[in-house]
Amino acid sequence: MTNTIFALSSGMPPAAIGVVRVSGPHAAAALQALAGRLPAPRRASLVELSDGEGAPLDRALVLWFPGPATATGEDLAELHLHGGRAVVAAVEAALGAMSGLRRAEPGEFTRRAFDNGRIDLAEAEGLADLLAAETESQRVQALGMASGHVSRAVAGWQERLLTLMAGAEAELNFADEDDVEVGEVVVQRLIAGMAALAGELDEWLARPAAEVISEGLSVVIAGPPNAGKSTLINALVQRELAIVSPVAGTTRDVIETPLALDGIAMRFSDTAGIRGEGADAIETIGIDRAKAAIDAADILLWLGSPKAAPDHPRAILIAAQADRWKGDAAAEAEAARCDLTLSAATGEGMDKLHRMIVEMARTLLPREGEAALRQRQRAALSEAKQCLDIESGSREAGDLILLAERMRLAATALDRITGRAGVEDMLDTLFGRFCIGK
Structure with a gap:
């Protein structure tokens, strides 16, 4: 069973408020043990928090979010405490004493959101950049990435590519059926579709890099x-x-x-x-x-x-x-x-x-409303474009099997922008950039 994690998700105390998040299968039991009851979902409730021996901890606002429709995709609780060091430390100690709970590692809340399909890889990278943003241009760019600007574009490319791949499969496997188009017409249509998609990817690659x-x-x-x-x-x-x-x-x-x-x-x-x-x-x-x-x-x-x-x-x-x-x-x-x-x-x-x-x-920055790509994303997009570029008159241009394979490789490259294809080591590096409570 997945461990239940907890961490301070607000700034380090002392502060006006300290927000402690709890995520995982034991989140409900932990909240009930501290508050004496499970509040109504998604409604702030004022409660008296006590530790396992009944000693008072704080008078706080608590929120209960049953999964999977939460930030992490699993049961989630938030404790909005008074932000003194002693208060936060006492509540964290009470949570740490509970069975099945442990302190979160850096970026683990966001990693769980990715693993549970609440965000994709591009959105996670945008969120990391948003946390690190120091200027207005950095904030705007990171917010667009975290909000799914790149992810929506990739989804559109994948849908168009899937349509082309389906056309190739129909020609390869069902060419003898009466209702399936065959021959040179289908091949030329596929090549034209691949060229149009490659041109659109090239426009994105021509934009300034996010690192700028x-x-x-x-x-x-x-x-x-x-x-x-x-x-x-x-x-x-x-x-x-x-x-x-x-x-x-x-x-x-x-x-x-x-x-x-x-x-x-x-x-x-x-x-x-x-x-x-x-x-x-x-x-x-x-x-x-x-x-x-x-x-x-x-x-x-x-x-x-x-x-x-x-x-x-x-x-x-x-x-x-x-x-x-x-x-x-x-x-x-x-x-x-x-x-x-x-x-x-x-x-x-x-x-x-x-x-x-x-x-x-x-003139060197993306225009308003445009999203820029990070180096990893640009590399994957460039690979997809190369797979879709077919030289006129080449052997591949007349071989449906080779065209289908190129489209499959392009789809795999696009999946690396938002998906899981061969990115496990990179994921560990990415989510390690986050703070403990994120």
């Missing part, structure tokens, strides 16, 4: 020595993150810090000044790392001559340190070729830079 939202966009500040890079990153994060010095080569490594702009998670990096001559061995290593960071950047902030700017698809050319060169005709002519004029010391241009970064970042 959860881990943050990479924004790299680069340019020659003494261009004002460290001053700019200090101004952006509003603290002394990087050392500012007139000595060339002061910054010798990539300094990274997380920062959210308008609810979008980003990772800003200050880099070593890029120059061709005069750098010592250590500074040269820093320059190489700066160039690697530029290549990997989602957005590049270039503080230097526009002519020397790296070839980057999303570069903002900045005429920095404007407080120093205003009135210099040559400097002003070069600044005119940049995207904006900026002085981190005086604040000139900082608001415009903020807007430009955010506008550029939004």
